[in-house]
Amino acid sequence: MPExxxxxxxxxxxxxxxxxxxxxxxxxxxxxxxxxxxxHFAKRLEGRGIEALDRRAKYLLARLDDGEVLVMxxxxxxxxxxxxxxxxESAPGSFAQKAAEAPKHEHIVFHLDDGSAVxxxxxxxxxxxxxxxxxxxxxxxxxxxxxxxxxSKDFTPAWLAGKLKGKKTSIKAALFDQRLIAGLGNxxxxxxxxxARISPFRSAGTIATKTGKATAKTIxxxxxxxxxxxxxxxxxxxxxxxxxxxxxxxxxFQHRFKVYGRTGKPCSRKGCGGTVARAVQNGRSSFYCPTCxx
DNA sequence: AAGAACTCCTGTTGGC
DNA sequence: TGCCAACAGGAGTTCT
Numbered sequence: 001m002p003e004x005x006x007x008x009x010x011x012x013x014x015x016x017x018x019x020x021x022x023x024x025x026x027x028x029x030x031x032x033x034x035x036x037x038x039x040h041f042a043k044r045l046e047g048r049g050i051e052a053l054d055r056r057a058k059y060l061l062a063r064l065d066d067g068e069v070l071v072m073x074x075x076x077x078x079x080x081x082x083x084x085x086x087x088x089e090s091a092p093g094s095f096a097q098k099a100a101e102a103p104k105h106e107h108i109v110f111h112l113d114d115g116s117a118v119x120x121x122x123x124x125x126x127x128x129x130x131x132x133x134x135x136x137x138x139x140x141x142x143x144x145x146x147x148x149x150x151x152s153k154d155f156t157p158a159w160l161a162g163k164l165k166g167k168k169t170s171i172k173a174a175l176f177d178q179r180l181i182a183g184l185g186n187x188x189x190x191x192x193x194x195x196a197r198i199s200p201f202r203s204a205g206t207i208a209t210k211t212g213k214a215t216a217k218t219i220x221x222x223x224x225x226x227x228x229x230x231x232x233x234x235x236x237x238x239x240x241x242x243x244x245x246x247x248x249x250x251x252x253f254q255h256r257f258k259v260y261g262r263t264g265k266p267c268s269r270k271g272c273g274g275t276v277a278r279a280v281q282n283g284r285s286s287f288y289c290p291t292c293x294x
Numbered sequence: 295a296a297g298a299a300c301t302c303c304t305g306t307t308g309g310c
Numbered sequence: 311t312g313c314c315a316a317c318a319g320g321a322g323t324t325c326t
């Protein structure tokens with residue numbers, strides 16, 4: 001489910017609940033998600049204060065007051081929901097409380113010291129959580145190979161051209177690769193390629209010159225990636241099935257897709273006249289306009 | 295060693 | 311209407 005804009009939306013929703021507060025109790029309902037949860041997970045969190053909530057790629061990083069970092073990844077179907085202290089859901093005798101059993105896929109509940117709760121639900125269980133010392137984050141296997149943050153100043157046409165030089169794989173697969181650019185997924189790769197008028201099948205190396213210099217295509221692609229991510233964050237991300245903001249409301253960016261999920265619909269580019277197509281690439285759907293994306 | 299295929303898991307959907 | 315293969319926003323591991 002969640003790509004960079006969805007994770008950033010979740011981060012912004014959780015930050016005011018978590019930062020400056022303490023975990024009073026943690027309910028852990030399974031021993032694993034995608035991977036085993038760390039030993040004594042709940043115990044190690046209880047009593048800890050949260051000093052900051054950051055994002056790196058599609059990871060959320062809660063920095064704790066004992067020098068450890070709670071690392072959280074939402075996988076495909078992970079979702080956080082906040083119950084505010086004294087909110088409707090936590091009111092005594094409320095309907096929610098009467099339904100005593102936990103929802104089927106609610107795996108972890110973080111109770112905060114002010115009575116609020118953060119509930120993690122993940123039907124497919126592709127998400128994961130870990131506790132890692134802050135000073136070993138940079139050398140941890142999960143993070144060591146991660147590529148550039150696409151919204152950072154480091155992500156420029158010159159940088160991208162240098163990386164794509166000589167790459168034989170498709171530009172779609174290259175943008176999907178977290179070791180190159182960290183945070184893009186299927187939706188925003190498709191949308192960015194449409195904006196840059198680049199075919200997802202084009203060999204990645206052809207976006208740059210042979211010597212790794214930026215071209216008009218490189219410039220358009222970097223601009224397209226940054227623009228689509230910024231607009232999606234602004235809209236609270238894209239809600240297809242699972243993503244919702246931490247207050248339960250849906251993101252809105254799905255209404256602004258130009259190609260994703262729009263197979264058979266007319267291309268929205270003025271004067272193009274093409275029809276959006278779908279093709280499977282590396283096992284994932286690519287949506288694109290064969291007429292104006294070259 | 296790059297690149298593609300397979301894998302984990304459950305829920306939904308679209309085509310017959 | 312009902313059934314079931316295909317597919318879903320990810321990414322580590324295993325192949326070729």
